[in-house]
Amino acid sequence: MNVTVKNEKLNKWIKEVAELCRPDSIYICNGSREEYNFMIDNLLKSGLAIPLRKRPNSFLFRSDPSDVARVEDHTYISTTSKDEAGPTNNWIEPGELKKTMLDLYKGSMKGRTMYVIPFSMGPIGSPISKIGIEISDSPYVVINMHIMTRVSSRVLDLLGTNGEFIPCLHSVGAPLAEGQKDTKWPCAPIEKKYISHFPEENLIWSYGSGYGGNALLGKKCLALRIASAMAKREGWMAEHMLILRLTNPAGKQYHIAAAFPSACGKTNLAMMQPSIPGWKCECIGDDIAWMKIGPDGRLHAINPENGFFGVAPGTSYSTNPMAMDTLKENVIFTNCALTDDGDVWWEGMDGEEPSHAIDWKGRDWTPESTEDAAHANARFTAPASQCPVICKDWEKPEGVPIDIFIFGGRRTGVVPLVYETYNWDHGVFSGATAASETTAANIGAVGNLRRDPFAMKPFCGYNMGDYFRHWFNMGDRLGSKAPRIFYVNWFRKSSDGKFLWPGFSDNSRVLKWMCERVEGKVGAQKTPIGLLPDEGDIDLSGLDISRENMRELMSIDTNEWKAEIPDIENHFSVFGNRLPERLKKQLQEFIQRLG
Numbered sequence: 001m002n003v004t005v006k007n008e009k010l011n012k013w014i015k016e017v018a019e020l021c022r023p024d025s026i027y028i029c030n031g032s033r034e035e036y037n038f039m040i041d042n043l044l045k046s047g048l049a050i051p052l053r054k055r056p057n058s059f060l061f062r063s064d065p066s067d068v069a070r071v072e073d074h075t076y077i078s079t080t081s082k083d084e085a086g087p088t089n090n091w092i093e094p095g096e097l098k099k100t101m102l103d104l105y106k107g108s109m110k111g112r113t114m115y116v117i118p119f120s121m122g123p124i125g126s127p128i129s130k131i132g133i134e135i136s137d138s139p140y141v142v143i144n145m146h147i148m149t150r151v152s153s154r155v156l157d158l159l160g161t162n163g164e165f166i167p168c169l170h171s172v173g174a175p176l177a178e179g180q181k182d183t184k185w186p187c188a189p190i191e192k193k194y195i196s197h198f199p200e201e202n203l204i205w206s207y208g209s210g211y212g213g214n215a216l217l218g219k220k221c222l223a224l225r226i227a228s229a230m231a232k233r234e235g236w237m238a239e240h241m242l243i244l245r246l247t248n249p250a251g252k253q254y255h256i257a258a259a260f261p262s263a264c265g266k267t268n269l270a271m272m273q274p275s276i277p278g279w280k281c282e283c284i285g286d287d288i289a290w291m292k293i294g295p296d297g298r299l300h301a302i303n304p305e306n307g308f309f310g311v312a313p314g315t316s317y318s319t320n321p322m323a324m325d326t327l328k329e330n331v332i333f334t335n336c337a338l339t340d341d342g343d344v345w346w347e348g349m350d351g352e353e354p355s356h357a358i359d360w361k362g363r364d365w366t367p368e369s370t371e372d373a374a375h376a377n378a379r380f381t382a383p384a385s386q387c388p389v390i391c392k393d394w395e396k397p398e399g400v401p402i403d404i405f406i407f408g409g410r411r412t413g414v415v416p417l418v419y420e421t422y423n424w425d426h427g428v429f430s431g432a433t434a435a436s437e438t439t440a441a442n443i444g445a446v447g448n449l450r451r452d453p454f455a456m457k458p459f460c461g462y463n464m465g466d467y468f469r470h471w472f473n474m475g476d477r478l479g480s481k482a483p484r485i486f487y488v489n490w491f492r493k494s495s496d497g498k499f500l501w502p503g504f505s506d507n508s509r510v511l512k513w514m515c516e517r518v519e520g521k522v523g524a525q526k527t528p529i530g531l532l533p534d535e536g537d538i539d540l541s542g543l544d545i546s547r548e549n550m551r552e553l554m555s556i557d558t559n560e561w562k563a564e565i566p567d568i569e570n571h572f573s574v575f576g577n578r579l580p581e582r583l584k585k586q587l588q589e590f591i592q593r594l595g
């Protein structure tokens, strides 16, 4: 074996898993570049990885057409009592779930190599970081984990003989019989997919999928579902948030953390380059924030990840140039189209559509084709260090102090471009009632409006009612040092179906208003839903947008908002006595303000 494991618990676990899953061989990963290259070589030989002539050290993968996104309907929070998982999570009793999954895992790695991946979420050795060990039978998972987390033999050194880690077991659920030829993207049918979490014992078991958050277990499973439950117990926060640093022309820094649901603009905002002169934006993280109260009494955020697993479609030099520059080399692409000159392509990329390409299913594609060339949830996996605007402090173990929280979602109507909440409790109410149209980041219908509190509906590892309470507790502890809370909607459309707001770099105009609110430089109008910018207070210089569009973007239709009330009441009712009184009070006040 290439690496020796000294940790007793880990050795025992590796042995147990090997006896259960029956792999042909075991490989302990060390995270080196040689290891990455070796894995890629094998993936090239077996035809799973397609090299890209146009991008050095970059490869395209095509998943099975059934395995293209997270599977929320097959994701479980398995606590002793159903009540602990709460009404927003799928629940199966741990004993029963483990029995079902043990049956599935039995022999599930036959014909394959079992990889043991030691990784750190957060810088290796930092006091806030968490160590995970993913055991997986997917080489694709290994190379993606190399980019998305810190995989290293140093993690094993750190564990020593009796250090603690979070075990993350993953199998694609496609054992090979003697002599059986492998498929390009092995996975199990949907009814056999299980993405299971046991927060009471910090344990993750994933079976049947090789894609994204289902399989790269450091991300949503560990850094959000398990970490949110740990954070609740220990008094910190694990949130589905980007982190950015905005610097104004005078050199003053603001740190902003924003929670938008999947495929609703986090990566884009995290790397946004302001269209207003003199302002600068740097990226700290694009998906997950771990936040703790520091010695200064403020909330400090770190990005536990090491890379970006970003949505490809819509990414272009005109929308997200910093992402495009991050993608020049050392990138894994999944479910993008392949051009004839050996590059990737997706809908919304700059320039003309290719006249011919191979689509994500491996078929010929031309502009006349009725289907998209890239899957809507096609993604890139790229090292965060390659982002030209990665903040120099992005790996600081103490994190950055958060000034502003933003909640938001994708709403065609009703919700204005921006409002500020009246205070922390009102901010928690706006987060708790956030609603957004569903996207291709999950298998299921797209475009359905649903409540997605704090963009955490699919990622909260315990009862969401208790999660709301935790937000109030954090606010009480932070007191006057709590971040200010805003709500945005970049996605409001006019009656003819066009986005009213240009978005992307022009979102800096909205962030500027937030900073000026924090500084007390601008006023705001009191409305039933919150504090809205006064006309003229959002800097529109150099932007070609009509007054009518601005009015429509900022408009509040009291009747439309009143129509939200029954839905909010329904949404709240499922939490029963776990719903904090303070949220009920907020709802009553909201109803009163609407009149």
Ligand code: GTP
Binding pocket: 260, 261, 262, 263, 264, 265, 266, 267, 268, 269, 286, 287, 309, 310, 311, 313, 314, 315, 319, 441, 490, 491, 499, 502, 503, 504, 507
């Ligand atoms: P996850 O990785 O799934 O968590 O997604 P995300 O929240 O990081 O979303 P991302 O930034 O990748 O954006 C998803 C889609 O929304 C892309 O197609 C973007 O082009 C589009 N988008 C992002 N920001 C804006 C915006 O300001 N306006 C408009 N109209 N579209 C946007």
Ligand code: SPV
Binding pocket: 069, 070, 211, 212, 213, 214, 219, 220, 261, 262, 263, 287, 309, 441, 442
């Ligand atoms: C999301 O769906 O919010 C993602 C992609 O960031 S995945 O890693 O698949 O969860």
Ligand code: MN
Binding pocket: 240, 261, 262, 263, 287
């Ligand atoms: Mn995400």
